[in-house]
Amino acid sequence: MLITEDFLHYVWKFRLFERSALQTTDGDELEIFSAGLHNTDSGPDFHNGRIRIAETTWAGNIELHINSSDWQKHNHTNDYAYSNVILHVVYRDDAPLVLANGRRIPTLELKDRIPEELYLRYHNLVYGEKTIIPCESSIGKLDDFTLRTWLTRVLIERLEKKSAAVIAALEVNRGDWEETFYQFLAANFGFKTNALPFELLARSLPQNILAKNKNNPLQIEALIFGQAGMLEDDFADDYPNQLKQEYAFLHKKYNLTPIEKHLWKFMRLRPQNFPTIRLAQFAALIVASNHLFSKVLDIRDVKTLGELFDGIKVNAYWDDRYRFDKISKPLGKNLGAASINILLLNTLAVFLFSYGKHHQQQYYIDRSLKLLESLPGEQNQIIADFNLLGVKAVTAFESQALLELKNYYCNYKKCLQCSIGNKILKLA
Template sequence: MLFTEDFLHYVWKFRLFERANLQTTTGDIIEILSAGMHNTDSGPDFGNARIKIGDTLWAGNVELHLSSSDWKKHKHSKDNAYDNVILHVVYRDDEPVILPNGRQIPTLELKDRIPDELFNRYHNLVFGTQTIIPCEASIGKLDDFTLKTWFTRVLIERLEKKSTAVIAALNLNRGDWEETFYQFLAANFGFKTNAVPFELLAKSLPQNILAKHKNNPLQIEALIFGQAGFLNDNLADEYPRKLKKEYEFLKKKFNLTPIDNHLWKFMRMRPQNFPTIRLAQFAALVINSNHLFSKVLDIKDVKILQKQFTDIKVNPYWEDHYQFDKPSKPSSKSMGQASAELFLLNTLALFLFSYGKHNQQQYYIDRSLKLLENLPGEQNNIIADFDSLGVKASSAFESQALLELKNYYCNYKKCLQCGVGNKILKLA
């Protein structure tokens, strides 16, 4: 029989075992007043339990094992943290547990008290041969309330994990939210392929330098393309030559060192996504949106936030170029709505959440979640798989939750820690 200690914890925590005529292995009557609080750190598995054994009411810790002999294998007798265990709960009792002081710990065996139906449902989830997720046969049948409640929980978990990187960067930037937002926004301009060079660019070119030239678009473009390493070579067209001239002056003025041009990737990429075009769009955003994070905090309307990105106009040079000195057929280089939505999802929503959490202001956390509710769901293989199971992501709120669910619960078969898995196990 395949069985895990996690399942035993689950059974004990929710008292999903036959509780009539409970006795220790030595015949003492047991009455469980409180199973205790589940401890996921070191030490006994459940703390602050209240259990009556015989005529004595005990308060203390409960330890669980598949076999009572595991106590010795785990060397608990040599750990003082286990001296106040009041009950040892095991699937099978194969030997008594005697502490160094001679006290025998009362033991409760659950081998014949766990319903077969419950075990079979658990076994099918964790040890089944499913191809997408463990509960693929059942998740599409669950009620909306269960799903949405759990989606909220895992989405918060996702944002909390991502916010740790934001706060770490904020500390490095001495509490400067605008600079931190600028760096993360730049990294997202590179999407996955060019995220690293974009981030290095932003860190090599502080926002306060750009702010000093907010009234001179050519100098801002020169600073961005120069620091990106695209103005090192001899250039033929008038526009890049002007940029190079401006950059050479500004480079000396601010003692700047450009990043390595070879970091940028062009291979297997649509020309519209070339880093040169993304840099042109980034420059246009900087020119048109000083103190953008302050605007993010103030602007509530999703459409107005989107326009901060879709309404930017790149330098006319790029209308018929994808790279310097290489003419191409004229085409619009404005940012599309789909790209703008990714910035709102990956940067703006994250920063609203991080700002609210860091400053203990629920208002901004709620705005972050509301923003995700008003953005369309993402389209990728994971979301498509859930859709095939009858679970549709109608918003970014739901698609982000499904990504977290798949990557951090389903992939590791954490069904016992999952609200969806718990609901399926408890179904009659």
């Protein structure tokens, strides 16, 4: 058998080994009252286990290894964290475990106690030849309760990871939620391809400067395009020349340094996604909105959050242009429904969750989840693959959870740490 520690942990945690007539390797009678709590951090593998050896009941930590000799290889003997280990559980007992003080840690060997059928099911699940995910032949048959419960769990994990980035930025911004929200919103206006230059732009242009020029749309547009490095060329059209003239004054007034123009990417983008159009949309949003994050917090009906972005009109100059000085076919350049949904998903839902978690207010966490449930599921290759397997993502709640499942469990074959994998192993 190709035994891994993950598999050994799984067998121990759920007591899937033959438990009759248990004995330590020294021949003492052994009874397991509690396998303990699985520890995913440093230190012994299971905390607070309870066992009986001969006539004595013990409470403490339990350590697992493939071989007994791994204890020495991992240098646990000199690690104080392992001083309270009451049982060493191993697949193969290849060396007696005696500590430097002469204490012999009781050992349980599982080599002949693991059902071969269980191992074969595990090996086929984790190491079998699959094209999409390890459990692709079974996940579509799983009961809805197990699937839904686990997807909720991994969605929370995804939001907690994103929340950690928000809180880190919040600390840099000295607790200013509006400034932090503004920076993340800007980054998400870049829609992956231009996320970095948008983020750099927002960091180079604090929101308080924009607030001082709120009543002058031309100055807001000049600040945004100027800080984006887009006003350094010679122009034929009046509008970019007006922006250039305004920015020449504003960048001296506020001692601003623009970002490098070469950071913006136009290649392989549809014209409506060109950074010039996204910058124009972002400028229009700044002009139309005051204290945007406060409005997000105040709106109770999550279905109306999209109205914060709906109907925002860019400068009429862009009606027949995608770049400065270049005429194009007239076409609306306002934010479309798909773009608004992406902003709601990647910014508003994340910030509602982060705010609720940071302030320990479940109300905002619940609003975040309800917002995701109100948005349509994303369309990409990962979601398409899950659809083929019979797992549908109707809402963003489900698609976000499936992305987390694929990227952080399936890709690393963490089937034994996944409720879906656990259920499939028990059903097989």
